[in-house]
Amino acid sequence: MSVSSLRAPAHSFTEQFVQADQLANQYGTPLLVLDIDRVRENYLALHAALPGVTLHYALKPLPHADVVRALDALGGSFDLATNGEVDVVAQCAVPASKTIHTHPVKRVADIEHALAYGCNTFVFDCANELHKFAPYNHEVELLLRLSFLNEDAAADLSKKFGVTPAQALPLLQQAHSMGIRVRGLSFHVGSQTRDPHKYVAAIEQCKEVFELARRAGLPAMNTLDIGGGFPVSYQNDNIDIDIDSYCAPIREALAQWPQTTHFIAEPGRYIVASAMVHVMSVMGQSLRGGKPWYYMDDGVYGAFSGRVYGEPAQRFYTLHQAPEQPCVLAGPTCDSIDVITEHVNMAQLQDGERVFTANMGAYTWTTSTDFNFFAKAPVISVDSALSMAQLG
Ligand SMILES: Cc1ncc(COP(=O)(O)O)c(C=O)c1O
Incomplete structure (x- = not known):
């Protein structure tokens, strides 16, 4: 789902993704942006x-x-x-x-x-x-x-x-x-x-x-x-x-x-939980069983580990508006369980395109691993009191 297709978009919510996008230009993906x-x-x-x-x-x-x-x-x-x-x-x-x-x-x-x-x-x-x-x-x-x-x-x-x-x-x-x-x-x-x-x-x-x-x-x-x-x-x-x-x-x-x-x-x-936004990018894609599979640069061995142990599921957003279709978001590792979700509707994604997730502050960064040498998403803190972003 794209931000602009939300029925009642919260302005600050969109802003959080735009800010995460800008920080990703600087720091790359995957990235967690922590709003102090x-x-x-x-x-x-x-x-x-x-x-x-x-x-x-x-x-x-x-x-x-x-x-x-x-x-x-x-x-x-x-x-x-x-x-x-x-x-x-x-x-x-x-x-x-x-x-x-x-x-x-x-x-x-x-x-x-x-x-x-x-x-x-x-x-x-x-x-x-x-x-x-x-x-x-x-x-x-x-x-x-x-x-x-x-x-x-x-x-x-x-x-x-x-x-x-x-x-x-x-x-x-x-x-x-x-x-x-x-x-x-x-x-x-x-x-x-x-x-x-x-x-x-x-x-x-x-x-x-x-x-x-x-x-x-x-x-x-x-x-x-x-x-x-x-x-x-x-x-x-x-x-x-x-x-x-x-x-x-x-x-x-x-x-x-x-x-x-x-x-x-x-x-x-x-x-x-609500203080952190996650941004990741499409590494590659294929059509499997008629469904697009997008291989992201973060997954269940990383910030989405909660999907394995019963944490509530977050939603996914892109910054562009387009018709949505059912697709699969998979993680980057060579392991078959590394699938973030098989049940999501998203606009068609291009390689390198960014996908955003809100409510990523709790039980995400701390339970990430670097399995397969995919490094944990780093945390960038944004604090208006300091007007400074800092790598964690
Ligand atoms: C002893 C204890 N206190 C507090 C917490 C935090 O709980 P929550 O994140 O649900 O507020 C936990 C989480 O497992 C815990 O084990």
Whole structure:
């Protein structure tokens, strides 16, 4: 689909592609163009929609230093999961007090790496993990991760991590007996959760666990971490999800908690997905089974890796208007699974022509490989505050 054939084209959306086209003239393709202004807008919109909730940007979907610096300057906090993510925030001189480490399963060396940086809040979800904190019991504060299954999510993280509310109390008691302070509970309702009531149900069950712990005489917990999962509109690129309305039931659920509670959220996708545009070029083409196959210079081993592991599908655009026909967009490698989509309508493409994709900020660059020596698409950041583009 071409930009000009959109029924209700968003002006800035077209502008994003024109800008990406100009940058591709300079830097080549494939290319990812990261709009730092949009990162700020998304952060501020979620911040306004969740007053009283400390937003820890989860680096996982886009661990890019320019995002970290921009959010740090806005007063944002950070959610880290690996040593590499610790290193990114450390290199950006983020104060460690603004970070939490939320990977439920870590090596002892990972705990030490985060502690050396100064991050001392960690997540656990089993006794085995708890034992790793025994030597640091006076240094660390923990959150116990609960699981709430959500098959509708793009990634149902509760399959892999977290305990049921019924399993929580023995773990809280064990931590207490080891002299380890548990600050509170955390959960992740699943990435790209369309129904905010999934948060509400989880928040209510956490409240029951807080109450059970209180009745069991455990030291008071004061923190509830509602995780990430806030959704993005992928199929209607020019119609944003109204994050304020989306968060209304979540606000209502949190209002039932004591005012002294410290609320945390770990948004990843929502902050960065809409902030990145991708541009790639046609390397070659053929007619197979009567359908045009376009071999692009990026594919499922690159920025479109999400197509393999169930990420929502983005749409494709060109800058010229022409009748569209069904075609296939394939990736550049010699592998047969490297097909971006077999179900798309596009104007006829010429070799070298550019194809644009919006909403490419989350789980794209970070999960790209250089299989077959096709290099990962580099990131160019565009920031009106700096009026400067920079290679990442
Ligand atoms: C612990 C944790 N927090 C936050 C996130 C970010 O989630 P999302 O990108 O859905 O907001 C993830 C993603 O997997 C995660 O594992």
